[in-house]
Amino acid sequence: xxxxxxxxxxxxxxxxxxxxxxxxxxxxxxxxxxxxxxxxxxxxxxxxxxxxxxxxxxxxxxxxxxxxxxxxxxxxxxxxxxxxxxxxxxxxxxxxxxxxxxxxxxxxxxxxxxxxxxxxxxxxxxxxxxxxxxxxxxxxxxxxxxxxxxxxxxxxxxxxxxxxxxxxxxxxxxxxxxxxxxxxxxxxxxxxxxxxxxxxxxxxxxxxxxxxxxxxxxxxxxxxxxxxxxxxxxxxxxxxxxxxxxxxxxxxxxxxxxxxxxxxxxxxxxxxxxxxxxxxxxxxxxxxxxxxxxxxxxxxxxxxxxxxxxxxxxxxxxxxxxxxxxxx
Ligand code: ATP
Ligand code: LTN
Numbered sequence: 001x002x003x004x005x006x007x008x009x010x011x012x013x014x015x016x017x018x019x020x021x022x023x024x025x026x027x028x029x030x031x032x033x034x035x036x037x038x039x040x041x042x043x044x045x046x047x048x049x050x051x052x053x054x055x056x057x058x059x060x061x062x063x064x065x066x067x068x069x070x071x072x073x074x075x076x077x078x079x080x081x082x083x084x085x086x087x088x089x090x091x092x093x094x095x096x097x098x099x100x101x102x103x104x105x106x107x108x109x110x111x112x113x114x115x116x117x118x119x120x121x122x123x124x125x126x127x128x129x130x131x132x133x134x135x136x137x138x139x140x141x142x143x144x145x146x147x148x149x150x151x152x153x154x155x156x157x158x159x160x161x162x163x164x165x166x167x168x169x170x171x172x173x174x175x176x177x178x179x180x181x182x183x184x185x186x187x188x189x190x191x192x193x194x195x196x197x198x199x200x201x202x203x204x205x206x207x208x209x210x211x212x213x214x215x216x217x218x219x220x221x222x223x224x225x226x227x228x229x230x231x232x233x234x235x236x237x238x239x240x241x242x243x244x245x246x247x248x249x250x251x252x253x254x255x256x257x258x259x260x261x262x263x264x265x266x267x268x269x270x271x272x273x274x275x276x277x278x279x280x281x282x283x284x285x286x287x288x289x290x291x292x293x294x295x296x297x298x299x300x301x302x303x304x305x306x307x308x309x310x311x312x313x314x315x316x317x318x319x320x321x322x323x324x325x326x327x328x
Pocket of ligand 1: 007008009010011017018019020021022023143144145146147148182183184185193194195196
């Protein structure tokens with residue numbers, strides 16, 4: 001069975017973008033692949049997080065993973081900090097990464113371009129830790145949203161560099177970007193990604209949003225003045241985004257939805273999108289509340305850590321030996 005690994009960074013509540021672009025796919029993949037998913041809590045603290053809020057987000061993320069259908073019998077689910085090897089290999093990877101490579105990372109460049117100040121060194125070297133997260137487990141595939149593809153490509157470069165410099169150690173991981181829903185856009189500004197770290201939350205649907213609130217956000221989503229329901233991502237990005245959301249959640253082709261609503265008003269289409277989204281939220285939330293009020297999370301995380309440690313320990317021992325860090 002091929003192995004697949006991914007991580008999620010719950011610095012805020014999980015969004016519909018995370019669900020469509022990542023989580024939902026993990027659930028589909030768990031039957032076909034040996035699935036490893038972890039909560040990237042070290043990645044969360046590249047900027048300051050209020051500790052109680054962070055704790056709650058971490059716990060919620062695990063509960064939501066399970067509520068969305070990830071099955072601990074099939075997938076290994078764990079917290080990054082429960083496996084110390086991540087930080088250790090992350091440092092070794094940082095020593096193998098050129099500054100020029102980090103300077104080319106779009107996510108970092110965007111933050112600088114936006115004028116974000118007080119960016120931390122951890123934020124800058126984040127792709128090195130991400131490379132370690134991946135390489136520790138030698139996965140065949142890494143399912144990510146479109147914005148993370150560049151980081152997986154750097155991971156491949158680092159794996160290649162390590163293999164050449166020492167000897168064959170790492171498998172080349174392939175990024176896997178889902179075709180539909182790889183980049184869900186903000187509802188109030190369809191030129192921007194739907195993101196939990198954006199200020200103001202009119203554009204973002206959270207998986208724990210009350211369905212009424214979610215419906216309101218969809219009904220007031222920014223569209224255009226063209227007034228025709230069709231697929232024109234360039235000129236009607238808001239409309240395209242809404243159709244993409246409905247398509248991803250209902251497993252219908254976007255063209256099929258357009259056909260149904262051809263000649264009708266945007267309001268009618270929005271109502272359909274809201275119905276699809278709210279039904280999905282209700283399904284997820286009813287399971288979430290069951291899980292969050294039980295001791296399932298602690299158990300899942302403890303079991304997951306043991307399984308992950310076993311693999312990570314082996315890889316890191318090999319790496320340290322090859323690099324010459326061990327004296328035995
Ligand atoms: P931020 O919102 O702070 O930019 P993020 O949501 O991108 O962070 P993660 O929570 O780590 O960061 O993302 C988890 C996964 O969800 C990643 O694979 C990411 O690409 C995907 N993802 C995030 N937002 C979207 C989106 N709007 N559309 C599709 N996929 C997304
Ligand atoms: N950087 C990713 C989260 C992440 C990840 C990983 C994803 C951290 N380590 C390893 C895949 C594999 C993000 O911000 N979405």
